[in-house]
Amino acid sequence: MENNQTEAKKVIFSGVQPSGLLTIGNYLGAIKNWVSLADEYDCIYCVVDLHSITVRQVPAELRRRIYETLAVYIAAGIDPEKSTLFVQSHNPAHAELGWVLDCHTQFGELSRMTQFKDKSAKHADNINAGLFTYPALMAADILLYQTDLVPVGLDQKQHIELARDIAVRFNGIYGDTFKVPEGFIPQTGAKIASLSDPTRKMSKSDPNANGYVAILDKKDDIIRKFKRAVTDSEAVVRFAEGKDGINNLMNIYSCFTGKTHAEIEAEFAGKGYGDFKMAVGETVADKLAPIQAEFNRLMADKAYLESIMKQGAEVAAYRSKKTMRKVYKKLGFVQV
Numbered sequence: 001m002e003n004n005q006t007e008a009k010k011v012i013f014s015g016v017q018p019s020g021l022l023t024i025g026n027y028l029g030a031i032k033n034w035v036s037l038a039d040e041y042d043c044i045y046c047v048v049d050l051h052s053i054t055v056r057q058v059p060a061e062l063r064r065r066i067y068e069t070l071a072v073y074i075a076a077g078i079d080p081e082k083s084t085l086f087v088q089s090h091n092p093a094h095a096e097l098g099w100v101l102d103c104h105t106q107f108g109e110l111s112r113m114t115q116f117k118d119k120s121a122k123h124a125d126n127i128n129a130g131l132f133t134y135p136a137l138m139a140a141d142i143l144l145y146q147t148d149l150v151p152v153g154l155d156q157k158q159h160i161e162l163a164r165d166i167a168v169r170f171n172g173i174y175g176d177t178f179k180v181p182e183g184f185i186p187q188t189g190a191k192i193a194s195l196s197d198p199t200r201k202m203s204k205s206d207p208n209a210n211g212y213v214a215i216l217d218k219k220d221d222i223i224r225k226f227k228r229a230v231t232d233s234e235a236v237v238r239f240a241e242g243k244d245g246i247n248n249l250m251n252i253y254s255c256f257t258g259k260t261h262a263e264i265e266a267e268f269a270g271k272g273y274g275d276f277k278m279a280v281g282e283t284v285a286d287k288l289a290p291i292q293a294e295f296n297r298l299m300a301d302k303a304y305l306e307s308i309m310k311q312g313a314e315v316a317a318y319r320s321k322k323t324m325r326k327v328y329k330k331l332g333f334v335q336v
């Protein structure tokens with residue numbers, strides 16, 4: 001019985017790019033949910049290094065961030081004995097299926113991706129082909145493992161829809177090949193905004209460090225960033241249209257404490273923004289402290305992190321082989 005249940009577990013796949021210090025946006029939009037789903041599902045969590053080179057990286061920094069991103073996954077509570085943790089470039093099947101899916105994705109579809117439009121505006125000097133075809137590689141990541149569910153933040157919704165369209169198209173041409181995945185986007189925390197411009201999403205590659213709170217920021221910095229957060233002039237803590245800054249702080253506070261918006265409004269009734277910002281800062285810093293301590297411990301043990309990478313890469317390669325064979329066979333490639 002136990003065995004059957006294990007086999008029947010649905011598959012989850014998700015990943016974060018090692019393109020900067022992970023923020024509380026990444027944590028609340030994605031990683032926190034990965035942890036809560038890890039017992040119920042068969043989970044595969046990847047450090048998507050191939051994706052991160054769509055934007056120019058400094059090699060030595062990229063190398064360090066790959067370790068750091070994996071260490072954050074584990075420090076946040078993902079148990080490498082229960083979930084598969086690995087680095088994307090360690091399983092060549094991602095690049096292989098990525099190419100096949102490039103050939104089944106239309107120029108027009110990729111042109112409509114808002115992330116491509118945003119990133120090509122931000123990096124006008126390097127609008128490379130990889131930045132354009134990025135969503136097909138992301139579809140490959142997901143479809144390789146016959147994934148059921150993809151837990152991500154709201155900004156990735158369009159990419160998941162494209163992955164579904166590609167899967168349906170491929171299945172339609174060649175017969176059943178891929179499971180068609182669903183996105184899993186949390187109720188609160190799916191779109192954490194920048195502290196310096198609450199109309200934009202918080203992003204780890206923001207050149208202004210006051211816009212984001214990194215998971216590894218020191219307590220003083222966290223409190224300072226929340227104190228400086230852009231709000232409004234009403235001075236009433238309530239969740240309402242047009243109060244993007246306060247709404248964002250309420251969402252962050254809600255995610256870390258489990259309190260509803262109504263409870264937060266009651267807690268800060270008659271108090272000013274100063275008190276509220278201080279409470280948010282203190283809470284976030286206290287909740288991140290144990291993650292930071294575990295992170296520091298893990299980063300001091302590179303050999304352990306490398307052993308997790310190796311073990312994860314073997315499992316990932318083994319699991320994706322079956323899908324690759326099926327895909328190549330359906331395409332008409334010769335198998336010897």
Ligand code: ATP
Pocket residue numbers: 015016017018019020023025026027028029030151152153154155156189190191192193201202203204205206
């Ligand atoms: P970059 O700035 O390098 O593009 P990013 O901070 O947007 O990176 P990603 O690596 O693209 O982060 O995203 C990793 C995961 O975190 C995805 O599931 C994404 O949806 C989620 N995520 C990123 N930013 C936020 C945010 N501000 N709010 C909620 N979820 C987020």
Ligand code: LTN
Pocket residue numbers: 013014015016017048051137138141142150151152156159
């Ligand atoms: N594109 C995602 C990262 C990513 C991903 C994935 C997420 C790459 N491959 C597969 C979920 C599933 C982003 O957050 N920018």
